[in-house]
Amino acid sequence: xxxxxxxxxxxxFYGQFQALKSVNMAVDGNxxxxxxxxxxxxxxxxxxxxxxxxxxxxxxxxxxxxxxxGIDIYSSKLEIYELRKRIGMVxxxxxxxxxxxYDNVSFGLRVEKFKDKKKTAAIVEKSLKAxxxxxxxxxxxxxxxxxxxxxxxxxLCIARLLAVEPEVILMDEPCSALxxxxxxxxxxxxxxxxxxxxxxxxxxxxxxxSRVSDVCxxxxxxxxxxxxxxADIFTNxxxxxxxxxxxxxxx
Amino acid sequence: xxxxxxxxxxxxxxxLLNMGSLVEEMVSIAVRALVEHDVNLLETIRQNEARVxxxxxxxxxxxxxxxxxxxxxxxxxxFLLGISKINAELERVGxxxxxxxxxxxxxxxxxxxxxxxxxxxxVEIVSSMFKESLHAFVILDVDKARMxxxxxxxxxxxxxxxxxxxxxxxxxxxxxxxxxVSLILTANSFEKIADHATNIAEVVIFVAQGxxxxxxxxxxxx
Numbered sequence: 001x002x003x004x005x006x007x008x009x010x011x012x013f014y015g016q017f018q019a020l021k022s023v024n025m026a027v028d029g030n031x032x033x034x035x036x037x038x039x040x041x042x043x044x045x046x047x048x049x050x051x052x053x054x055x056x057x058x059x060x061x062x063x064x065x066x067x068x069x070g071i072d073i074y075s076s077k078l079e080i081y082e083l084r085k086r087i088g089m090v091x092x093x094x095x096x097x098x099x100x101x102y103d104n105v106s107f108g109l110r111v112e113k114f115k116d117k118k119k120t121a122a123i124v125e126k127s128l129k130a131x132x133x134x135x136x137x138x139x140x141x142x143x144x145x146x147x148x149x150x151x152x153x154x155x156l157c158i159a160r161l162l163a164v165e166p167e168v169i170l171m172d173e174p175c176s177a178l179x180x181x182x183x184x185x186x187x188x189x190x191x192x193x194x195x196x197x198x199x200x201x202x203x204x205x206x207x208x209x210s211r212v213s214d215v216c217x218x219x220x221x222x223x224x225x226x227x228x229x230x231a232d233i234f235t236n237x238x239x240x241x242x243x244x245x246x247x248x249x250x251x
Numbered sequence: 252x253x254x255x256x257x258x259x260x261x262x263x264x265x266x267l268l269n270m271g272s273l274v275e276e277m278v279s280i281a282v283r284a285l286v287e288h289d290v291n292l293l294e295t296i297r298q299n300e301a302r303v304x305x306x307x308x309x310x311x312x313x314x315x316x317x318x319x320x321x322x323x324x325x326x327x328x329x330f331l332l333g334i335s336k337i338n339a340e341l342e343r344v345g346x347x348x349x350x351x352x353x354x355x356x357x358x359x360x361x362x363x364x365x366x367x368x369x370x371x372x373x374v375e376i377v378s379s380m381f382k383e384s385l386h387a388f389v390i391l392d393v394d395k396a397r398m399x400x401x402x403x404x405x406x407x408x409x410x411x412x413x414x415x416x417x418x419x420x421x422x423x424x425x426x427x428x429x430x431x432v433s434l435i436l437t438a439n440s441f442e443k444i445a446d447h448a449t450n451i452a453e454v455v456i457f458v459a460q461g462x463x464x465x466x467x468x469x470x471x472x473x
């Protein structure tokens with residue numbers, strides 16, 4: 001049985017600059033994978049290479065493989081549209097469309113030309129419930145998403161993802177614009193969602209990585225220095241560089 | 252780099268070492284009481300005990316504060332857990348030295364029941380195990396810690412021998428029961444100090460390498 005995601009010897013260049021150096025990593029089982037490391041270490045680049053977001057940047061060159069259930073996502077066997085449907089992404093700042101709450105969540109379905117209004121309504125409700133927004137927004141479905149507070153916007157973006165039933169959710173510092181209470185709510189949501197989805201999160205907040213992730217990777221200068229159980233990384237890391245970063249002796 | 256936090260860790264370690272010195276002094280007094288029959292220092296031991304008790308509370312409070320405020324991880328977290336564990340071990344060692352001195356006072360009130368041969372032998376090993384365990388912690392020396400673990404069996408064997416002899420004595424000379432029981436309790440207290448030294452050595456291995464060698468889950472010789 002191939003792993004949900006397997007990254008093998010991945011090199012990535014932005015022009016002459018090598019941002020990823022022979023990275024190996026796997027995402028499988030009901031685990032949340034956390035990626036930590038100092039700014040510029042390549043963790044966001046790695047995350048973005050899992051659903052080919054780096055393709056949008058000019059001069060990017062990739063060597064190695066990113067396999068989704070054994071199929072190389074950089075091969076022609078997988079349409080980019082299909083790939084991004086199966087592997088969704090949540091960004092640092094919530095990015096709802098300037099549409100109503102309802103239209104945001106049903107956006108993916110409309111793109112897919114899904115016409116059944118009753119089923120669409122049911123999917124919107126299910127997705128908002130899964131993102132813990134239904135009770136708060138069920139009477140405001142036609143309100144503009146941009147008028148919501150940031151923490152609701154971020155959960156709305158998650159609901160929008162869930163509506164198209166992705167298999168993997170990539171999160172790029174999803175709480176960096178949120179206060180501690182909103183952060184806690186997103187973290188609880190992640191722990192809830194991990195039963196049904198594979199989640200990879202990039203975070204600057206080490207406590208967040210230790211709280212939510214089951215498996216964790218420490219990256220430095222484009223290298224995956226250590227990848228293992230979060231409990232081990234935070235109590236007894238194998239590599240001195242990980243130890244120095246975790247204990248604040250880095251830099 | 253959070254220098255402030257590292258300074259705090261160092262001053263916490265210093266506090267624990269101060270407590271260690273006080274307890275080490277108490278162990279030496281207990282040894283003198285037994286070997287040289289000098290029980291005049293019982294008062295000193297009691298004063299030390301009060302200071303050790305105070306330090307135990309202060310050190311745990313300090314650990315709790317650093318864990319809550321700095322959320323340490325990896326070696327720093329193991330270090331703080333280690334300090335808290337050793338803190339508890341030291342306090343217990345202090346208690347045993349008080350019991351030893353009390354027991355020996357009882358013995359000295361009576362005539363000496365048997366020439367101490369195995370007891371001083373055992374006490375010497377115990378006192379060196381205890382000193383070495385603290386030293387191993389100061390320099391986080393895993394090899395030294397592992398050597399301490401190996402010496403615990405020797406102490407157990409000597410204690411067994413001492414107790415067997417004292418049981419024989421009680422059978423032959425029942426009027427000496429009171430003294431013999433005091434000596435058995437003293438032997439037990441010294442043996443317990445060796446156990447605490449062993450626990451401290453296990454903590455040293457945990458702090459230095461993250462390995463839990465308690466209850467032989469991992470072979471200490473590895």
